[in-house]
Amino acid sequence: MEIISDKCIKKFLETAPLYSWNEFKKPNINRSSLWIEEIDSFCQTCNQVRPFQDMRSRGGLIGTELKALSTGTSYFQFSCASCRGNQHEYLVEQIVTDETIKIQKYGERPRKKLERDPFLQDFFDNDSECYEKAVVCISNGYGIAAFAYMRRIIVSVTKSTSIFFASNA
Ligand SMILES: [Zn+2]
CATH class of the missing domain: 1.10.287 (Helix Hairpins)
Structure with a gap:
């Protein structure tokens, strides 16, 4: 089983289908949240894949840093780094045990652009x-x-x- 990292969470947000569970090993370092800085996604304004960044102030995160990640839900919000618009949001449920972290995406906006032939x-x-x-x-x-x-x-x-x-x- 892979140890959870920013890279895993990024890939999970970008590609995991809704309602499917992914299980990871808990890292040795204390991870207070699933928060990551950036993902890559398709921007409908720029009409291409762009980096999307969390542009919310970090102020909201202060104070939670010392807490250990616990079972519950996480909210992610990213905006296109180029046009600063086109917000992408994700809702994730996490189940934390002594050894593992299980995550499920239960919300995603906008709807993922579907591949069509x-x-x-x-x-x-x-x-x-x-x-x-x-x-x-x-x-x-x-x-x-x-x-x-x-x-x-x-x-x-x-x-x-x-x-x-x-x-x-
Ligand atoms: Zn854009």
């Missing part, structure tokens, strides 16, 4: 709504649910193809 989108045409739903399911870690939508697309494509062949026979 433009060729497939074109191909699905009438079934694009099912495709959209399938992509959302996959991105949230519900692969089985996505399967139902993919199946619907296959059935619909098969039907229209057989009608095409029948009318051309």
Whole structure:
């Protein structure tokens, strides 16, 4: 098991799907919070991946530094380092034991930009709504649910193809 570090938390915030748990080993040094300074994310204003930084004053963190990280929730807020806008927020639940730290992302704003294949989108045409739903399911870690939508697309494509062949026979 990996020891939790700023790097782990950064990767977790950037890529982990909602509601899935990640477990880490507790570090030897006292970590008072999950707070990290920076992540990389897509900025809709700059229209590219940019560093996002926590620009809140550190004042709010003073006094909590001596406390050990405990079970509860953490709130993250980052703004694009270039345009200083486009705020990205994350809600994380943490469960801390003597040896491990388990974290789960239970909120993310804005919604993660989903990967879509433009060729497939074109191909699905009438079934694009099912495709959209399938992509959302996959991105949230519900692969089985996505399967139902993919199946619907296959059935619909098969039907229209057989009608095409029948009318051309
Ligand atoms: Zn920006």
